[in-house]
Amino acid sequence: MKKTFLLIAVALFSAGAFAGNVTENSVPAAVKGYVEKNYPRVNPIEWNYEEKGNFYNAQFKIDGNDYDIDIAPDGRLLNSTNQIAGDQLPESARAYIGKQFPGFKIKEARKLYRRGTVTYEADIKGQSSNQTLTFSENGSLIDREL
Numbered sequence: 001m002k003k004t005f006l007l008i009a010v011a012l013f014s015a016g017a018f019a020g021n022v023t024e025n026s027v028p029a030a031v032k033g034y035v036e037k038n039y040p041r042v043n044p045i046e047w048n049y050e051e052k053g054n055f056y057n058a059q060f061k062i063d064g065n066d067y068d069i070d071i072a073p074d075g076r077l078l079n080s081t082n083q084i085a086g087d088q089l090p091e092s093a094r095a096y097i098g099k100q101f102p103g104f105k106i107k108e109a110r111k112l113y114r115r116g117t118v119t120y121e122a123d124i125k126g127q128s129s130n131q132t133l134t135f136s137e138n139g140s141l142i143d144r145e146l
Contacts, residue, residue, distance in 0.1 A: 022049045022056075030075030031056045039067070053078075080113040089120050092139030097124060101131075 024032070027047050035042060035058050048057040055070045055078055069080040086106030087094070097104060101124055108123040118137040123130065134143040 022047050027056055028073050028075075031058075031071045031073065034071050034075045034077065035069070042067075077113065078115060080111075082111050084109045084111050084120075086122065089122055090135060090137070090139030093120060093122065093133075093135040093141075094139075096135075096139070096141055097122060097133065101126065103127065104131075 024045070024047055026049075035045065039060070039062065041062060042060045044060065046059040048059075049055075050057055050070070053070070055072050058067075058069050058071065060067050065083040067080070067082045069082075070078040072078055086109045088111070089097075089106070089109050094106075097106065104124040104126040106122050107125045107130070110121045112119045112121060119142065120135045120137075120139075122133045122135070124133060129146065132145040133141060134145075136142055
């Protein structure tokens with residue numbers, strides 16, 4: 001009985017771990033078209049379907065930078081996160097970091113698009129602390145996480 005229960009539990013867990021992953025053939029043409037038009041050099045793409053939100057997720061790399069985008073079945077961009085170089089943050093964000101956090105280095109930076117709004121995140125590292133700063137599109141500080 002215990003072995004049967006264990007086998008069922010493992011089977012359900014395995015099925016759940018792969019739920020949502022889809023093959024490129026099952027991705028709507030409008031979704032693939034968005035990626036092909038906006039990211040023509042991308043290959044390979046890991047495709048997932050998020051049933052709860054009814055969107056497709058594409059994950060890929062360009063020049064070593066990670067991209068993660070959510071696209072509606074009709075081909076509209078919903079959300080995206082892409083890794084960027086620190087010098088691609090808005091100038092005022094870089095100036096803020098330099099003035100408020102002298103000696104800190106930008107460890108990682110990201111550009112985020114969330115349903116029409118662009119923000120930037122910067123993971124900064126000092127000698128004894130790490131922080132994540134969130135900036136508006138024009139470079140004003142929005143949030144700070146220790």
